[in-house]
Amino acid sequence: MPWGRDQRPYAGDARSPTLACMIVDEGLELLTEEQACALLATGEVGRVGITIGALPAIFPVNYRVIDGAVVFRTSPGSKMSAAAEGAVVAFEVDDYQLADRSGWSVLAVGPAEIVHDLDLAFKVLDAQLEPLVEGRRTVIVRIEPTFLSGRRIVHEGAVSAR
Numbered sequence: 106m107p108w109g110r111d112q113r114p115y116a117g118d119a120r121s122p123t124l125a126c127m128i129v130d131e132g133l134e135l136l137t138e139e140q141a142c143a144l145l146a147t148g149e150v151g152r153v154g155i156t157i158g159a160l161p162a163i164f165p166v167n168y169r170v171i172d173g174a175v176v177f178r179t180s181p182g183s184k185m186s187a188a189a190e191g192a193v194v195a196f197e198v199d200d201y202q203l204a205d206r207s208g209w210s211v212l213a214v215g216p217a218e219i220v221h222d223l224d225l226a227f228k229v230l231d232a233q234l235e236p237l238v239e240g241r242r243t244v245i246v247r248i249e250p251t252f253l254s255g256r257r258i259v260h261e262g263a264v265s266a267r
Contacts, residue, residue, distance in 0.1 A: 141255030151198035
């Protein structure tokens with residue numbers, strides 16, 4: 106690994122079930138891909154990271170997970186939909202509670218594409234994915250995660266909720 110540390114999600118070890126609660130980075134639990142996927146599906150608003158002119162740009166979007174992919178709606182002709190056509194993007198969602206200093210974060214990375222498939226478009230409509238902002242958001246973007254990772258804040262002596 107170029108950064109000196111393996112960043113892949115922990116896949117578990119059938120020989121040692123206690124490793125499923127692996128703690129890394131002093132208080133962060135590295136989630137399994139299944140746990141990360143389950144948390145990704147519970148979110149409603151996340152952030153999509155793209156590049157525009159070689160510079161990073163991050164946009165909040167409301168989304169759904171449909172058939173294992175992240176989908177959201179955007180405006181036709183926007184920089185976001187143009188840049189997302191075939192680009193590899195990052196998508197992040199998290200939740201946290203300041204009162205007890207708990208929370209989690211999930212990162213999905215994969216190619217984005219404009220949805221032209223009518224079956225998927227109807228699934229998006231059935232999922233009631235309505236944009237939070239006003240204006241025409243008729244373009245559906247789909248991100249197929251090829252990399253998924255997650256972390257949960259844990260406190261020494263506490264058992265994280267599963």
